[in-house]
Amino acid sequence: MPTGVPIEFAGVTKRFGPVAAVSDLSFRVEPGRVTGFLGPNGAGKTTTLRMLLGLVTPTAGSATIGGVRYRDLLSPLSSVGSALEAASFHPGRTARDHLGVYAKAARIDPKQVPIVLDTVGLTEHAARRVGGYSLGMRQRLGLAFALLGDPGVLVLDEPINGLDPEGIKWIRGFLRQLAVEGRTVLISSHLLSEVQQSVDEVVIIARGTLVHRGPLSSLEIEGAATKVIVDSPNRDQLVAALGAASATFEEARAGILVTGLEPGQVGHIAFAAGVEVSSLHRQKSGLEDSFLALVGEGGSL
Numbered sequence: 001m002p003t004g005v006p007i008e009f010a011g012v013t014k015r016f017g018p019v020a021a022v023s024d025l026s027f028r029v030e031p032g033r034v035t036g037f038l039g040p041n042g043a044g045k046t047t048t049l050r051m052l053l054g055l056v057t058p059t060a061g062s063a064t065i066g067g068v069r070y071r072d073l074l075s076p077l078s079s080v081g082s083a084l085e086a087a088s089f090h091p092g093r094t095a096r097d098h099l100g101v102y103a104k105a106a107r108i109d110p111k112q113v114p115i116v117l118d119t120v121g122l123t124e125h126a127a128r129r130v131g132g133y134s135l136g137m138r139q140r141l142g143l144a145f146a147l148l149g150d151p152g153v154l155v156l157d158e159p160i161n162g163l164d165p166e167g168i169k170w171i172r173g174f175l176r177q178l179a180v181e182g183r184t185v186l187i188s189s190h191l192l193s194e195v196q197q198s199v200d201e202v203v204i205i206a207r208g209t210l211v212h213r214g215p216l217s218s219l220e221i222e223g224a225a226t227k228v229i230v231d232s233p234n235r236d237q238l239v240a241a242l243g244a245a246s247a248t249f250e251e252a253r254a255g256i257l258v259t260g261l262e263p264g265q266v267g268h269i270a271f272a273a274g275v276e277v278s279s280l281h282r283q284k285s286g287l288e289d290s291f292l293a294l295v296g297e298g299g300s301l
């Protein structure tokens with residue numbers, strides 16, 4: 001089983017003429033976790049990943065994998081698997097041929113080809129030309145390529161984009177399994193909601209600079225106020241009780257949305273007023289509010 005190693009960005013900076021795409025970015029990505037690299041479109045995510053993979057030369061700073069720059073890795077495909085652009089496969093080739101060509105070039109055992117095709121669920125489409133693939137199938141082929149060398153580090157740019165609900169469910173479990181195996185998993189997305197069920201850690205950038213990093217749960221505390229959804233078979237009584245307690249709330253389809261109180265406090269208000277509660281939980285989209293607050297208005301989210 002390959003072991004993951006940390007990815008480290010140290011003061012990494014990239015300017016394209018007058019455009020500062022990435023500015024003095026420093027963070028570490030640990031093995032055994034799924035890390036979400038998040039930011040609105042144009043925040044600099046792709047440029048950062050391209051610097052990590054030696055495709056773009058940093059203006060300053062360094063990006064390393066287990067302390068080594070990508071270009072100095074002895075066997076890159078067996079150290080780091082990456083999927084940057086799902087659409088870059090030759091349309092006339094089959095999935096099997098594609099992977100076979102890459103395996104040969106990287107001196108990877110050709111037996112890996114059917115193994116990774118099976119892992120991503122493409123076995124029955126392996127002999128089809130990639131030109132006829134859906135976006136979701138291309139995403140799976142990109143993943144198969146990333147896995148070809150059985151690497152300890154996976155770097156995936158927007159891997160959930162284009163997947164259907166069944167594909168999303170599959171990839172969530174799959175990313176989790178890679179992390180449980182001890183690999184380092186870094187995935188980018190411009191949508192927190194898309195990855196929040198998959199990631200343990202988040203690194204958030206906006207306009208090329210780091211705005212937040214930490215466990216996913218850290219977004220619950222920073223930024224937006226707590227939101228709680230509560231409901232009762234006697235909603236009118238609950239509304240009256242919340243009003244009497246001067247709570248801030250609004251009626252929503254899923255129940256009553258209370259802002260700025262913990263679930264326990266809302267439960268107490270209902271209990272003290274003798275109102276039966278049928279549901280009471282913290283609203284997850286508080287994470288999205290925090291994310292929006294961190295990346296600023298105007299992010300294309």
Ligand SMILES: Nc1ncnc2c1ncn2[C@@H]1O[C@H](COP(=O)(O)OP(=O)(O)OP(=O)(O)O)[C@@H](O)[C@H]1O
Pocket residue numbers: 016019020021039040041042043044045046047048190
């Ligand atoms: N080769 C290039 N030449 C000039 N500007 C570039 C180049 N590549 C990226 N940029 C600019 O750098 C900034 C960051 O782009 P980047 O693609 O890294 O962002 P991103 O977060 O990956 O966004 P997206 O999700 O839209 O791909 C943008 O302003 C972009 O226009």
